[in-house]
Amino acid sequence: MYTSYYKLREEPFRLTSDPRFFHLAEPHAAALATLVEAVMRRKGFVLMTGPIGTGKTTVVHTALQILTERATTNHPMSSAFILNPTLSREEFLEMILTEFEIPCATTSKPARLAALHRMLLETQRKGGTSLLLVDEAHLLPSELLEEIRLLSNADTYQEKLLQIVLCGQPELLGILRKPEMRALRQRVASSCSLRPLNLTEVSAYIAERLHSAGYRGTTTLFPTQAIEEIVRLTEGVPRLINLLCDGCLTVGYKRQRPAIDRLIVEEASLELGLHEKEADVRQDEKLVAVGNGTGGGGAISDASIGSALDLLIAAMKRRSALVPAVEEMHPEINIKKQVAVTVNAIQEKDPAGDKTIESAVDTLVQAMKQRRSSSLEL
Secondary structure, eight states, X not given: OOTTTTXXXXXXXXXXXXXXXXXXXXXXXXXXXXXXXXXXXXXXXEEEEOOTTSSHHHHHHHHHHHHHHHXXXXXXEEEEEEXXXXXOHHHXXXXXXHHHTOOOSOOOHHHHHHHHHHHHHHHHHXXXXXXXXXXXXXXXXXXHHHHHHHHTTOBOSSSBSEEEEXXXXXXXXXXXXXXXXXXXXXXXEEEEEOOOOOHHHHHHHHHHHHHHTTOXXXXXXXXXXXXXXXXXXXXXXXXXXXXXHHHHHHXXXXXXXXXXXXXXXXXXXXXXXHHHXXXXXXXXXXXXXXXXXXXXXXXXXXXXXXXXXXXXXHHHXXXXXXXXXXXXXXXXXXXXXXXXXXXXXXXXXXXXXXXXXXXXXXXXXXXXXXXXXXXXXX
């Protein structure tokens, strides 16, 4: 539709969690660093929260890709990604075994737990990491949260056997503050939160996605006035920014406009009904809670951490051209396997890139570890 008119290779504002379009704004950089560091150091529980549409799932997918890329060298990774946690206890355990690809001849809970524990021990003996990712964790009922807490008891004398990431909306923080959740709350080793983007971050976000989609024109598609209107209408929420920018390009193509102006933004927003959503977005923003400090700018401001993150994202973006085309992917396979297919395809074409990824992750983990130690001394 508008891609050829604006000389784009693909649509830049799709509502998918494609790591190729990951933009390292400050809150996302902090969250990504926290997730990667917590998993690599086998800290057990890590919590990520953020209002609707702020990019939680994208951060999780990017962290999973980074960890998977590093794992293919000498650190095997076993992962289970639960996208819909509205399950019974039996269904949840069955889903975990399915995701980890653990065979179990019986459906009894003791047998399933024993099979899971054997897998965790085997992965740990190989020097690998077992990771459970639960998206939409604010939908978890109390009994499932307790089940997850009990799964976290699996450990050796040195480290946790299962790394658990709970990702959800700010309501999750309220759930964990309940008295009956005290035992689980005390297990959370790291936490981070996402927030809407400011004007400067939105401008960089739009430019980065256009560049990732192949735009190399000398004309600015989204001038400052248009971006200011986009920020006003979306309150800086990435998902709404994607919706509105895609609508703007569609309207711009219909009107044969080489650049997006405020009138186009206004027309696109009316079609999407964003004016009615502004109040909801502001309410979501008020719900953002502060974690244990790892999600703020202070804990991630160290130059070495920033350099490691920059190196990591730059390496992943250089590899984006090697990602299989959309038509080569199989929509019926789950996210974890899609990541594995992508990583395998990339490594066949760029085996030397593994060292860059591994070095950057190691630098990131060490820098954050030193930073945390310095904070504790203070």
